[in-house]
Amino acid sequence: MEVFKNMSKENKVNLLRLLFFTIISFILYRYYSHVGKKFSIVMGFLIVYLLLGGEIFQRGIYSITHGNSMDENFLITIATFIAFLLGQYEEALAVLIFYSFGEVFEDIATDKSRDNIKSLMDIVPQKAQKVNPDGTFTEVDIEDIEIGDIILASDGEKIAVDGIVIDGEGLLDTSSLTGESLPKSIKSGSKILSSSILSSGIIRYRASKVFDDSIANKIIELIEESNERKSDSERLITRFAKIYTPIVVALATFIAIVPPLLGFGLREYLLRAGTFLIIACPCALVISIPLTYISGLGLASKNKILLKGSNFFEKIMDSDTLFTDKTGTLTKGEFDIETIVYYTDYSKNLILDYIYNLEKLSNHPIAKSIVNSLNRNDNPSYFIASKNIIGMGVWARTYENNEIKIGSADFVGEVDNTNGKAVYMTINNLLVCKIILQDKLKDDAKETIDDIRENFNQIAVLSGDDEKAVIEVAKELGIGYCAKLLPDEKLELLRDEQKKGHSVIYLGDGINDGPILKSADVGISMGQTASDLAIEASDILIVNGEVSKIKDLIKISKIVDKTAKENLSFILLAKIIILILGLFGYAPMWLAVFGDVGVSIIATLWAMRILNKKI
Template sequence: MVTGFVGSFDESINIALYFVGYFVIGGSIVFKAIKNIFHGEIFDENFLMTIATVGALILGEYPEAVAVMFFYEVGNLFEDIATNNSKKSISALLEVKPVFATIKIAAGTKKVDPSKVQVGQIIVVKPGEKIPLDGTVVSGKSMVDTSALTGESMPRSIKENDMAMSGSINQNGTLEIKVTKVYSDSTVAKILDMVQNASSKKAPAEKFITRFAKIYTPIVVAMAAALAVIPPLFTGNWSEWISRALVFLVISCPCALVISVPLSFFGGIGAASKQGVLVKGSSYLEALNNVDTVAFDKTGTLTKGQFEVVKIVPVNGISRQELLGVAAAAEQNSTHPIAQSIVQAYNGDISKFEISESNEHAGHGLSAVVNGKQIIVGNNKAMAGIDFVENRDIGTVVYVSSDGDFMGSIVIADEPKTDASDAIELLHQRGIKSAMLTGDNEVVGRSIAKKLKLDQVYTSLLPEDKVNIVEELLASSRKNNKKVAFVGDGINDTPVLTTADIGFAMGGLGSDAAVEAADIVIMGDEPSKVSKTIRIAQVTRKIVMENISFAIGIKVLFLILGAFGIVGMWQAVFADVGVTVIAVLNAVRLQFLK
């Protein structure tokens, strides 16, 4: 090709070299155009490039034809580099997939595929290995690297009875872990599924570009054909007008839009993943730009969810140990953090209590038969029909009754997360209102709301009450064409997550149901990442709008200049490839967003 440009050979040899160069560089593009025609996809960028360059070859504009293909491939190279860089932060999540699990057997240990391991089996994880399945540590202690899952750079310490999250990397101690979930239900499997399906849910801007390209391309082809045929009927200068039509075709190629807009959203999703936030599709990233209210669940979302019994108030001569023991026996099979705190606070022999008929009642508490007596443990709603003494201490109050007789109350404290106050402040700086929805009593709810400076607080709510409150917030926001986001972590939050315009699940501590129902998952359980994700969404939209405006503006200008013969094939190459490269480089900025 270079020799052809230099022109040191005979003209026929130079022409042959041009054709060789053309097919070496652009052969794949021509092949794609032909293949797409047979599949009914006629009007794409490959078709435009092929028609324009074949026409240039016919007109004897050999260097221009080769140059168009060459620079078009340069543009594709820039796109590939940018896309690969965007994928790096997301592929880091894909790399957490475990290759094997080491299970304990009678003869020692055995390596198997993680999908073959059953719940209850013991797996051994040595230093440097990935934790293949979710489970509870039964032996050993270590530091684990969760950065690929949560975005947190500092390793976490885990020990006996702590939860171990699949996809984490064990650093310095051998762990024995009792598996609590099969591989298909594990944290790492759900992350892989969400990442791999993220591109299927397109933002409105992406859908617009797809529709735009399908309408735009046939129109410009028709305009180019008219430019090649109609003016020569009056002027007779066919060569000049066909040349202008070919220039028109090269300029009209919508590569900058078709490539840069999806790349921008892909970059935004990648930037979020660096923060330990999984966005399930660009449509949710786009929707965040219109959020004016964020509603939070309290326990495990704004607060640590690490409850401690701070006060025991028995009545009618019942001892503190007896009250706590009965409550712990009833709560022992519950996974709720409050229940676990009561069980941990009881230091007696819980096996002396015979328990049966245990039932949880959402928004109230639970009931169980303990040593033959009907025990109810829950909030004031659970005490309906029972003569009980209300406890107004600050904290979560759990009431206990036995066969309809009130036994006393237990006060449990839960502190706000370290970044909860910053989370609310960051939202306020963006002009976004905050609200807290909690099943706790008014004293506890307003105490937390005051500490965090929340705009609104709703207390003593059942799961259906939370849905009703979010629907009210939605009705108010939609009057101004705005949206409402909800942030929660528990199974009780699932209906609210699906009701809100955008649902955030706190993935690390969150329930499987909440993670499944949410549109965005915060792996590190940090509420401040809600605001950070909104910022990423805003920057993403800004870059998308810049690229759309720039690409369309340059295209229109050069199409007019090309039609009047003011610009030629070389300028057309800039209008196509140059604009594409600039738009791609602009989209790449998202990869450096922090």
């Protein structure tokens, strides 16, 4: 099984130790069955019993002496002691061996889940180049960077800590933070966040936070703590065990004392009491149900989905409404030309040739999109000089001594009324055209919405964008919509649905939707978020920003829910049957062992199957 790959050294040692004790126990049993109860054989059993169960006994005694509720360790301790006292040596060792194997399997599965989760933590470099006062460089651990330190970053390097650019310029890939496919132009004065990647350029930046306070570390902390928030089912099992265990001990005590007082055999009913304790031990429930959810967290993280707690699997299953943001969530930031607005009597063909040939000088994704959309002929001979100004646009001068600027509204000196979705062109500071861009739907958006439609009573896009753009997206996806919404209006709409009894999932880009992400029953961010507020507000992070991961998330939630129910049903059925047999004396201790630890191992392996699921 995949779950046993890359097993930790500790788990390997524990498995070898258990295999060794299993072989020794089998040899002792064979000798015991042939030569009987000799002192050397009994001492051999006792030594193995103490070595094998020492840690379990310590935990059981500690639980009682420190005022904690009686747990499975205490029940195992009492049951095996009774078995050993009554001469059922092989039974006592079998209980300890099976139980210990169950614990090791649980540790292996938990480690595998955590490894999958921690694979998402490779979002920052381990080292950074610190610029010394004399201009030399020193390689330092990112934990040693202090506020005010100057750090050098080159092409392809990850940003170590949050900071402010003081020198240089380039393009910053923030997709690991925001899921945004368009690189962000940066220059002196630009704020940058840890774990983003400098895709081009060389910069020096001043650290504005130490690593422990950085965005990346906040994400890492959430990853490490993701399995600490328990699901409702896990909490129920924990509460159940605290009440159930004392009742079981009381019943076992009754079985051991009352029948002998009425004239029945003391040995027989002590053995029945020990058998009852083993059968009734709740470790199968206590181990397998939480492990089901831990395995679900591992499978999700393996598929680039980070849940901040296993409780959200159940909340996803209970949700009947899906609201989603548009820009950066359903759309990918790769623009097509929607229309070109002309303002002068300049030749349109000449204008398009200028745009095509000048935008080819830029590596910016919007420039590349415009070039691909226009598909004109190359003619660089139009210009005697040209310059690509990173983050702003392209400047050129023609042989006729005309100055041309193509780029953002700020670059050409115009007022933008398109929310940044246009490129402007001026000739001699006269606006000649405006290229209005249209954001593209993500490739997997329509297929995903179609696939998950049956899971929700209502799916709608909520956007602050203009109505025309929102209608086009909603119509193409076949979902409802609301446009021109301010953040507080989005929040009000969501709360209205909750007041009607609906459980709402909100899917956003994790940047401007902090309030609604926090208020939704399940808030999902597309890409690791770019603000402290959004990190705290989101319940689930989809690391790569793919809409199709919503479909995967729902599928994983169904797998977890089904596995938990299957394990619960199997455990309760097996225990009830064997418990009844035990009360009437028809269940030997080996069957009690199967009824507890054997069932635990089967349920644990069944839960571990989740880690090998292909989504």
